[in-house]
Ligand SMILES: Nc1nc2c(ncn2[C@@H]2O[C@H](COP(=O)(O)OP(=O)(O)OP(=O)(O)O)[C@@H](O)[C@H]2O)c(=O)[nH]1
């Protein structure tokens with residue numbers, strides 16, 4: 072372990088001394104890729120040495136999983152207690168919570184699992200506190216709530232940095248890169264858009280990740296860092312909302328992307344739940360039985376972008392039996408009972424009957 076971080080430090084030192092211009096881009100790309108590879112290895116080795124377990128494996132339940140991330144004493148446990156059935160210990164000292172505490176929030180028709188975890192401190196990405204375990208819970212989330220309190224606004228930035236170091240990208244799209252590996256024929260690089268580096272840079276990075284043959288297509292403009300991310304299996308992309316707690320104690324400075332709440336005094340909680348719902352991009356679809364009139368008795372929770380086919384798969388594919396269309400009412404239907412192909416995307420409030 073120690074020598075992996077030492078190797079990373081050495082390459083970072085070389086990078087600091089390397090001037091940035093066109094001629095050095097290929098080299099910089101290869102070095103960044105090398106660092107990414109070493110970090111992959113670091114995570115793999117730390118997994119083998121134990122460290123996980125100890126109350127850190129919680130089964131995902133419900134329609135989506137939200138993880139509360141914040142420094143010690145931000146009020147994460149107070150919040151989960153106020154919005155779910157959980158009874159997580161609350162106290163005025165740091166590291167009150169020492170494992171993962173699950174709770175279930177019912178919102179609209181959805182069951183949203185909320186996970187309360189120990190406070191995250193600087194250095195968590197390299198294992199400080201219960202950093203590794205906390206990061207691995209965060210990786211499994213559908214949404215992160217990044218949370219601090221009014222006295223520590225600067226923690227939002229620190230938390231995002233720590234998560235980024237652990238390979239968790241916050242509110243970013245997955246780089247639009249197509250990587251097709253082949254067994255022979257060398258590497259060819261295509262880009263739909265002009266990049267600030269040449270094809271050799273891309274080839275160097277691919278080589279670092281062990282890809283010697285294949286086709287790589289860059290479908291958007293990408294920095295070298297985002298390009299390296301595209302090759303690394305360690306990187307995950309998480310939608311996140313930023314919450315500032317204890318708004319009852321201090322005149323708040325309004326920033327449009329921060330949500331001010333008081334978990335204890337229950338201020339801003341409805342808005343908080345609404346925002347979770349919005350970011351999770353969940354939609355409610357109502358199933359209508361074969362012989363029934365359209366009704367709202369049987370809700371099922373899907374995700375934006377899901378199709379009628381995925382609804383059928385979720386409830387059991389015997390509903391399909393070779394059929395290719397379904398009838399829909401409500402949102403998304405041009406008229407009641409419209410027949411639609413199964414590739415049709417679901418909409419919130421749509422009623423569907425599989426024929
Ligand atoms: N004034 C005020 N105090 C709060 C609020 N929410 C939580 N607290 C207090 O903040 C302290 C820490 O709360 P916890 O919920 O234990 O914080 P935590 O983030 O779970 O802390 P760790 O488990 O140690 O990471 C407790 O003394 C709470 O009573 C709030 O909205 N306003």
Ligand SMILES: [Mg+2]
Nearest residue numbers: 147148167168
């Ligand atoms: Mg706690």
